[in-house]
Amino acid sequence: MGVTIKQIAADLNLAVSTVSKALRDSYEISPETKARVFEYASRLNYVPNLYASSLKRRRSGNIAVVLPEVADSFFSSAIDGIEEVAQARGYHVMVYLTHEDVGREQSIVQAFRNGRVDGVLMSVVANEATRDHLVELDSRDMPLVFFDRVCEGIRSAQVVTDDFESGRKATQHLIDRGSKRLAFLSLAGDLAIIRQRQEGYLQALRDNGLDEQTNPVVCCTHTEADNLPLIRHLLQGKHRPDGIVGSVEKVATQTYTVCHELNLSIPAQVRVVGFSHLQIAGLLNPSLTTITQPAFEMGKAAATLLFRSLEKQVDVRGEKITISSVLVARQSTA
Numbered sequence: 001m002g003v004t005i006k007q008i009a010a011d012l013n014l015a016v017s018t019v020s021k022a023l024r025d026s027y028e029i030s031p032e033t034k035a036r037v038f039e040y041a042s043r044l045n046y047v048p049n050l051y052a053s054s055l056k057r058r059r060s061g062n063i064a065v066v067l068p069e070v071a072d073s074f075f076s077s078a079i080d081g082i083e084e085v086a087q088a089r090g091y092h093v094m095v096y097l098t099h100e101d102v103g104r105e106q107s108i109v110q111a112f113r114n115g116r117v118d119g120v121l122m123s124v125v126a127n128e129a130t131r132d133h134l135v136e137l138d139s140r141d142m143p144l145v146f147f148d149r150v151c152e153g154i155r156s157a158q159v160v161t162d163d164f165e166s167g168r169k170a171t172q173h174l175i176d177r178g179s180k181r182l183a184f185l186s187l188a189g190d191l192a193i194i195r196q197r198q199e200g201y202l203q204a205l206r207d208n209g210l211d212e213q214t215n216p217v218v219c220c221t222h223t224e225a226d227n228l229p230l231i232r233h234l235l236q237g238k239h240r241p242d243g244i245v246g247s248v249e250k251v252a253t254q255t256y257t258v259c260h261e262l263n264l265s266i267p268a269q270v271r272v273v274g275f276s277h278l279q280i281a282g283l284l285n286p287s288l289t290t291i292t293q294p295a296f297e298m299g300k301a302a303a304t305l306l307f308r309s310l311e312k313q314v315d316v317r318g319e320k321i322t323i324s325s326v327l328v329a330r331q332s333t334a
Contacts, residue, residue, distance in 0.1 A: 081299025126189025167200025179243025
């Protein structure tokens with residue numbers, strides 16, 4: 001038979017409730033007592049009975065992370081940050097993918113009615129045709145935190161970056177490096193982060209006296225098969241841009257593909273900067289200049305907000321954490 005809380009309590013001459021709270025990292029227990037309990041439990045290879053614990057608390061011991069995809073390295077790193085916080089609290093992380101399909105997102109959210117998760121961390125689909133399912137989720141007092149892609153109009157906790165300033169900074173960087181004719185590769189849908197990055201791009205054009213008509217915004221999609229012809233048409237046009245801002249990781253790397261096809265040299269003929277957390281950005285040829293979001297830190301911050309709501313019954317709705325992104329200059333804008 002495995003080690004029990006009752007046995008640990010007897011060995012340490014502590015109350016069973018004290019040991020139980022210490023193992024849950026409760027604020028009611030002193031750091032010294034927690035350390036003593038953790039050390040002894042570890043020595044005995046104690047494994048908590050999460051199922052029994054969840055029944056007692058009337059909780060599942062699970063949190064959900066709802067994402068559009070995991071191919072984007074940003075979301076993979078964000079999950080790492082979320083798991084670090086969740087595992088420290090004895091929770092399991094359940095990842096659900098919407099694949100940019102609002103119908104699938106609705107089905108996922110509706111499934112949470114059965115109590116399988118205690119809280120939700122979410123980055124919404126690009127084309128949120130309806131947000132009724134999110135309003136309904138919020139109305140059930142399910143702890144909900146949006147990160148990166150937020151749903152506007154719902155009073156919920158958010159963890160974001162300053163996308164307007166990042167878009168402006170990326171564009172100004174290209175101008176400072178000598179680019180005279182620019183293009184912004186946007187993304188279809190109605191994502192606040194894309195709108196804000198685009199507004200930052202347009203603001204940088206205005207700041208430098210550049211015409212918006214000759215420095216276009218090109219609306220890309222979520223599929224490479226659609227985007228490659230769009231980018232190819234842009235780069236084969238009479239007024240080819242010599243500087244491109246990719247609003248998301250995929251359109252920046254797709255620009256590399258088209259430049260290679262057309263024998264266009266980066267950065268001699270086209271400079272490229274992209275919003276990306278791609279770990280191999282420095283290994284691309286040439287290495288890609290990026291606006292890098294602190295994905296791991298955003299995941300940790302979002303999970304920490306969620307557990308504040310879960311564990312301390314604190315209303316975190318309306319709280320907004322903004323974490324700065326960083327421009328990392330590499331060879332693609334040299």
